Amino acid sequence: MRKFDEKNQKTLTNKGFSLVELIIVVAIMAVLIGVLAPQYLRYVEKTRLQKDNTSMSELANVLKMSAAEESVVTALSTAQTFSFDTNGKLVTTGIDTNLLNEIKLTINPDEIKLSSNTYKGAYPTITLEVDATTKIIKVTAVGWKDSQNATATTASNPKVF
Numbered sequence: 001m002r003k004f005d006e007k008n009q010k011t012l013t014n015k016g017f018s019l020v021e022l023i024i025v026v027a028i029m030a031v032l033i034g035v036l037a038p039q040y041l042r043y044v045e046k047t048r049l050q051k052d053n054t055s056m057s058e059l060a061n062v063l064k065m066s067a068a069e070e071s072v073v074t075a076l077s078t079a080q081t082f083s084f085d086t087n088g089k090l091v092t093t094g095i096d097t098n099l100l101n102e103i104k105l106t107i108n109p110d111e112i113k114l115s116s117n118t119y120k121g122a123y124p125t126i127t128l129e130v131d132a133t134t135k136i137i138k139v140t141a142v143g144w145k146d147s148q149n150a151t152a153t154t155a156s157n158p159k160v161f
Contacts (some may be wrong), residue, residue: 069098124144
């Protein structure tokens with residue numbers, strides 16, 4: 001009879017974790033989050049920057065393909081500059097209509113939006129130039145960054161696609 005009472009007593013007193021055990025688990029979780037959160041945020045920003053750079057490279061490739069069309073080459077007498085507004089959205093106002101129509105056959109310019117914090121406040125500009133005599137197409141970017149800590153390309157040393 002005594003063994004039965006001890007079993008009942010043991011099940012009644014063992015209802016879960018003690019307060020000390022819970023505090024220790026919470027403290028361990030806080031340390032892990034404190035160590036891992038900055039790494040995670042850097043990883044997310046690096047991914048956003050790669051996505052933005054891929055979008056700009058895709059735009060540059062589409063510009064090169066579109067500028068190869070004879071109707072576009074003859075219409076392009078001046079360089080066409082694509083920039084981004086304060087929200088990172090591609091601005092297409094002032095762009096040659098023939099070029100814009102050719103671009104729209106491949107991608108939707110309204111869907112190109114930069115989202116990384118690396119470019120916030122200093123968005124790059126992409127310029128398309130067609131040499132009038134040789135008809136060579138040149139696409140460059142000023143303000144391009146290869147990584148988060150990299151310095152942006154300048155007009156004297158642009159990123160060439």
